Amino acid sequence: MTNNAPLLELREISYSYPGQNSPLLQNVNFKTDNEQIGVIGPNGSGKTTLFQIIMGLLQADDGKILLHGNTLETDKDFFRLRCTLGFLFQDSNDQLFSPTVLEDVAFGPLNHGATPREAREISILTLEKLGLKGFEERITHRLSGGEKKLVALATILSMTPKMLLLDEPSNNLDPTTRDRLITILREQELPHIIISHDLDFLASTCTRLFTMHNGQLLPCEEKELHSHEHVHPYGHKPHQHGT
Ligand SMILES: Nc1ncnc2c1ncn2[C@@H]1O[C@H](COP(=O)(O)OP(=O)(O)O)[C@@H](O)[C@H]1O
Numbered sequence: 001m002t003n004n005a006p007l008l009e010l011r012e013i014s015y016s017y018p019g020q021n022s023p024l025l026q027n028v029n030f031k032t033d034n035e036q037i038g039v040i041g042p043n044g045s046g047k048t049t050l051f052q053i054i055m056g057l058l059q060a061d062d063g064k065i066l067l068h069g070n071t072l073e074t075d076k077d078f079f080r081l082r083c084t085l086g087f088l089f090q091d092s093n094d095q096l097f098s099p100t101v102l103e104d105v106a107f108g109p110l111n112h113g114a115t116p117r118e119a120r121e122i123s124i125l126t127l128e129k130l131g132l133k134g135f136e137e138r139i140t141h142r143l144s145g146g147e148k149k150l151v152a153l154a155t156i157l158s159m160t161p162k163m164l165l166l167d168e169p170s171n172n173l174d175p176t177t178r179d180r181l182i183t184i185l186r187e188q189e190l191p192h193i194i195i196s197h198d199l200d201f202l203a204s205t206c207t208r209l210f211t212m213h214n215g216q217l218l219p220c221e222e223k224e225l226h227s228h229e230h231v232h233p234y235g236h237k238p239h240q241h242g243t
């Protein structure tokens with residue numbers, strides 16, 4: 001363990017899916033510590049694949065992943081990483097699998113050694129923090145897309161991660177839920193990496209921007225993140241978005 005080591009580091013990560021002629025990811029080098037990073041890049045450029053490699057859901061052909069300076073090698077190492085990094089899937093249906101919201105949110109804490117009572121308490125608190133009080137017994141698969149996204153976020157926050165990896169979190173959200181998600185992420189004050197095509201969302205939640213280009217993750221220092229004022233029929237009067 002190196003004390004000054006970054007929380008997460010990728011060294012020379014390369015990856016091809018079977019049958020691909022040229023590598024999708026080619027010698028990706030990246031490190032991050034206490035930062036809020038946005039990642040942009042065309043569809044199919046390998047952003048989701050990179051997240052899956054970091055989380056140990058896919059195995060890189062080459063290269064190393066380091067957590068706090070320690071190279072991850074065994075299943076146990078990746079289990080430890082999954083206690084540290086919370087991964088929000090691009091599609092919430094891939095993340096939610098229990099009949100009720102409470103069971104889904106309690107699954108992580110239970111899996112990481114909490115007692116049923118502790119898992120229930122932390123789940124109720126997490127749902128409350130996300131404005132989902134009263135959702136405990138709701139049937140997960142009947143929730144709206146936006147509700148599913150927030151419940152999926154609750155399933156990772158209930159594990160008290162040190163960093164979040166969010167894959168296109170604002171996709172298909174109505175403006176109210178999108179604003180709520182921005183507020184939640186700002187309040188969490190956790191380091192995160194957010195993949196998104198929504199530049200205003202990234203400007204509201206991130207301080208550095210990277211792009212996935214030709215199989216590499218490159219900083220876009222020349223692009224300054226800034227949010228835009230938006231225009232709509234309600235003018236300057238106080239109003240609710242999405243109404
Ligand atoms: N399981 C898979 N098998 C083969 N090819 C895949 C698989 N998953 C993704 N791909 C391909 O790899 C490329 C990168 O996918 P992905 O990482 O999802 O891109 P992004 O998230 O940047 O849109 C795409 O061309 C996609 O079709």
Ligand SMILES: [Mg+2]
Nearest residue numbers: 047048049090
């Ligand atoms: Mg993707």
